[in-house]
Amino acid sequence: MRIVICWSDISGYMAACFRELASRPDIDLKVIAWASGRRGSQAAFEDRLTAGFSCRLLEPEERDNFTTIRNEVIAYRPDAVLLCGWFVDAYRRLPRDRELTKVRFSMGMDTPWWGTPRQYLAKWKVGSFVRKMHCVIVTGERSWQYAIRLGVDRSRIRRGMYGVDYDLLAETFSTRSADGWPKSFLFAGRYAPEKGLDILLEAYRNYRRRCAESQSNPWSLICCGQGPLASMLSGKEPEGVTDLGFQQPKEMLRRFTESGVLVLPSLFDPWPLILVESCAAGLPVIASDACGSAVEMLRPHHNGWIVASGEPRSLGNALWEASQSNQLPSFGKRSQCFADAYSASKWADRMGDWL
Known part of the structure; x- marks a missing residue:
């Protein structure tokens, strides 16, 4: 299976997970992620963390470039794409692209449910996007509660978005x-x-x-x-x-x-x-x-x-x-x-x- 993961900041803990997934004989993995330690980054992890798996690190000026990201994804001919969430506009546009209509899209989600007015409005702003996902992978109980309130069917919610070495x-x-x-x-x-x-x-x-x-x-x-x-x-x-x-x-x-x-x-x-x-x-x-x-x-x-x-x-x-x-x-x-x-x-x- 050919998988593309579209991630935000590269980090040590997720690099270990990506490396493990790439080592599986039945998986061909490509990761597209934000380069750490650049302008606007909240961390300063070294680029060499990506050793052991195929990774395209996006510089700050590329993070919102839909054409660049789209071309990277299409060129890999994936069976499945995992998005890190709905907050990256360039990633969020991918499921609507006609070249990717046959690809299974899934999404990660770590936002906890707090019951704020903004979260109640999210059901109308991003609910339809989230509900179209093949599955929604939450971190734990609090984000599970949020996914339910966004209207995601319980049968398509999975727990365990992150991992560590x-x-x-x-x-x-x-x-x-x-x-x-x-x-x-x-x-x-x-x-x-x-x-x-x-x-x-x-x-x-x-x-x-x-x-x-x-x-x-x-x-x-x-x-x-x-x-x-x-x-x-x-x-x-x-x-x-x-x-x-x-x-x-x-x-x-x-x-x-x-x-x-x-x-x-x-x-x-x-x-x-x-x-x-x-x-x-x-x-x-x-x-x-x-x-x-x-x-x-x-x-x-x-x-x-x-x-x-x-x-x-x-x-x-x-x-x-x-x-x-x-x-x-x-x-x-x-x-x-x-x-x-x-x-x-x-x-x-x-x-x-x-x-």
Whole structure:
């Protein structure tokens, strides 16, 4: 089967999935994706992530060029095309092209249902487009709820849009355990308001004050990322905080090994993959209730903590509880059980069956 995947930003976790799908003997795969680290990109992944599968990286000036993208797709003569969503106009026009009328189109969807007026209007704006898809592949429960409200028949909704390099990430657990569980928190994500970086820093200051009052040694906080709020970590960084900037996948393996708990205090985050990667690496996680993937990846006091988004006090309490816990290795092993379902191998199995 010849498959074309039309994606947005190329990333380490999806590159592993594409590579696994391309390795299947009954699949001929071509990926069309946005080049990372260019103007307008929210990440800075290296182009060499595409090694191991056929990929056409679109430069910023090409992302909206329907003719260029159309010609790439038609030239490959696909049996099936997977679109990353409806938000890319050039991709959304492909199913209407007369040269592609016999191709099966499917679509991924990670937007959670929040019941906003804009989402109610979406049924009339994009509902007809979504309902024409061969199947709609959602991330989890929250986006399933949205797909239902767009009018997609339940029999055509699949769960499991994303995957991660589980096998590689899982190896970090034994290294971490062998050296003694690290006493540091890890934040990895965009330094942007929606990721709650300011909330995290306030909560961390509260946590350190509590440590001082109880005469206990505070854990450090490692931050990995880039974005408009980077200045909050520049110059004289808050005490106990280290900013490592954007990390490539190989560098993140080391960060996972050196950290004891992942913290993600997002105010809006449809289905953050960093939670899945951290669970695959065997880390307990602290996440806000705004993180869509927490529904699938986190059980309170089983492998981590869920806190109310936008509340530094609640987050600070979770930081304290995590740092005082003697169950973190057990929490980490449980995290891996949740993440295993999202391995690149199982993702490729799903796509081969569904598309």
